[in-house]
Amino acid sequence: xxxxxxxxxxxxxxxxxxxxxxxxxxxxxxxxxxxxxxxxxxxxxxxxxxxxxxxxxxxxxxxxxxxxxxxxxxxxxxxxxxxxxxxxxxxxxxxxxxxxxxxxxxxxxxxxxxxxxxxxxxxxxxxxxxxxxxxxxxxxxxxxxxxxxxxxxxxxxxxxxxxxxxxxxxxxxxxxxxxxxxxxxxxxxxxxxxxxxxxxxxxxxxxxxxxxxxxxxxxxxxxxxxxxxxxxxxxxxxxxxxxxxxxxxxxxxxxxxxxxxxxxxxxxxxxxxxxxxxxxxxxxxxxxxxxxxxxxxxxxxx
Ligand code: ATP
Numbered sequence: 001x002x003x004x005x006x007x008x009x010x011x012x013x014x015x016x017x018x019x020x021x022x023x024x025x026x027x028x029x030x031x032x033x034x035x036x037x038x039x040x041x042x043x044x045x046x047x048x049x050x051x052x053x054x055x056x057x058x059x060x061x062x063x064x065x066x067x068x069x070x071x072x073x074x075x076x077x078x079x080x081x082x083x084x085x086x087x088x089x090x091x092x093x094x095x096x097x098x099x100x101x102x103x104x105x106x107x108x109x110x111x112x113x114x115x116x117x118x119x120x121x122x123x124x125x126x127x128x129x130x131x132x133x134x135x136x137x138x139x140x141x142x143x144x145x146x147x148x149x150x151x152x153x154x155x156x157x158x159x160x161x162x163x164x165x166x167x168x169x170x171x172x173x174x175x176x177x178x179x180x181x182x183x184x185x186x187x188x189x190x191x192x193x194x195x196x197x198x199x200x201x202x203x204x205x206x207x208x209x210x211x212x213x214x215x216x217x218x219x220x221x222x223x224x225x226x227x228x229x230x231x232x233x234x235x236x237x238x239x240x241x242x243x244x245x246x247x248x249x250x251x252x253x254x255x256x257x258x259x260x261x262x263x264x265x266x267x268x269x270x271x272x273x274x275x276x277x278x279x280x281x282x283x284x285x286x287x288x289x290x291x292x293x294x295x296x297x298x299x300x301x302x
Pocket of ligand 1: 013014015020021022023040041042043044045046047048049
């Protein structure tokens with residue numbers, strides 16, 4: 001089911017008499033159960049787009065629907081939306097974990113009783129039960145982030161906007177937040193993930209949309225995008241020095257050797273190279289893999 005549709009969004013700001021077009025033309029769509037990584041260099045227009053989707057700023061052009069409702073015309077659209085934007089600003093630091101869940105639940109239209117009940121379920125699920133009576137400012141950064149995500153889910157939204165969900169978290173908290181994101185998507189919710197941590201985006205997203213200067217320059221399934229940018233070279237690591245005789249045979253094929261590493265750029269030569277190296281002990285033979293970081297850099301530097 002289509003949960004989010006953003007069509008031809010445009011937004012300009014006026015600053016000191018000059019017009020800055022932050023978002024020129026952005027269209028995004030997201031189905032339930034899908035994680036879309038929305039990536040772009042600083043100033044590309046991500047935050048402006050997210051704010052238009054969240055109903056916080058009005059687009060100059062284009063429109064947004066969340067589960068079929070327009071957040072700029074119909075307040076009920078916001079019931080379908082949960083957001084964790086810019087760190088922990090969506091929590092009250094002097095309230096306890098349980099009080100935050102109850103407060104935001106009521107604010108989102110739940111009865112107090114339902115908000116409390118759902119709050120307890122979320123605390124249990126997010127491993128925060130023991131901290132339910134602790135004020136937010138006394139929680140660790142990782143716990144605050146998990147609580148922020150729990151709060152964003154209190155009213156059972158279909159769309160979740162997640163901005164830098166693992167920034168500043170230690171390894172364990174990062175792993176926990178990543179598995180929560182996967183679980184939340186597996187429940188059928190749509191997740192729009194913005195982050196500069198491209199390894200996290202690569203691990204969590206089904207699709208990637210890259211924005212640059214206010215326009216989408218690439219949008220594809222994550223694995224497909226990475227595959228297109230993967231190289232054809234092979235890297236062979238040896239556990240022995242290469243003798244002169246082998247070295248000269250490799251030179252004749254134009255193969256690059258650096259210490260105990262052999263790079264075969266023309267994959268049709270792989271078996272000839274392996275025959276020359278035989279029977280030297282191997283550590284690994286790997287095909288050059290692209291990462292989302294490589295893809296991102298190539299695209300935005302074009
Ligand atoms: P970052 O990754 O640095 O957070 P971003 O992709 O979220 O960047 P935006 O914050 O949407 O980018 O900004 C896009 C452009 O619009 C930038 O040039 C920014 O300076 C400008 N801009 C954003 N908000 C305003 C505003 N309120 N008034 C004037 N210009 C703005």
